[in-house]
Amino acid sequence: EMAQPPDEDDGFAKVLQMDAAFKDQSKTVALDPSAEAAALLEMLQGGSRVLVQQACMSTLGEEKWMQLTRAHEPWRAAGIDETGSAVSKVVEELDAEHLRPTSILDRIKQGNAPACHGLTTLMRHLEAQIKAKGGAS
Numbered sequence: 319e320m321a322q323p324p325d326e327d328d329g330f331a332k333v334l335q336m337d338a339a340f341k342d343q344s345k346t347v348a349l350d351p352s353a354e355a356a357a358l359l360e361m362l363q364g365g366s367r368v369l370v371q372q373a374c375m376s377t378l379g380e381e382k383w384m385q386l387t388r389a390h391e392p393w394r395a396a397g398i399d400e401t402g403s404a405v406s407k408v409v410e411e412l413d414a415e416h417l418r419p420t421s422i423l424d425r426i427k428q429g430n431a432p433a434c435h436g437l438t439t440l441m442r443h444l445e446a447q448i449k450a451k452g453g454a455s
Contacts, residue, residue, distance in 0.1 A: 349406050349410070354419045355402035373433075385441075405440070412443070417439060417443075421436075
């Protein structure tokens with residue numbers, strides 16, 4: 319006779335609560351739009367470009383890397399504020415903490431080249447925002 323331990327459902331509820339708490343917690347590492355925009359700029363145009371380029375070319379290939387840098391151009395022109403709010407919108411709408419540029423950059427610095435896939439996803443969503451608005455401004 320299989321008697322279910324009575325607290326199993328509670329256990330599952332706790333896991334969900336903890337999961338939600340983790341998500342909330344990573345959100346309370348408040349999404350700082352200008353920091354995210356700056357990290358994106360650093361990866362594609364700035365001080366970490368060489369490191370990120372090596373990681374992403376090994377993971378995605380040269381053509382995709384070129385697409386990423388091209389996709390960033392209109393945002394570089396739009397500036398940190400506009401880029402930051404666009405990035406925040408993507409991360410929040412997809413509930414995707416791993417798409418935060420600060421997170422992607424951290425992981426690439428730790429040698430996690432596949433984090434480049436997150437960068438591709440992020441840029442694709444940012445491009446969709448430009449198209450939806452009919453231009454970056």
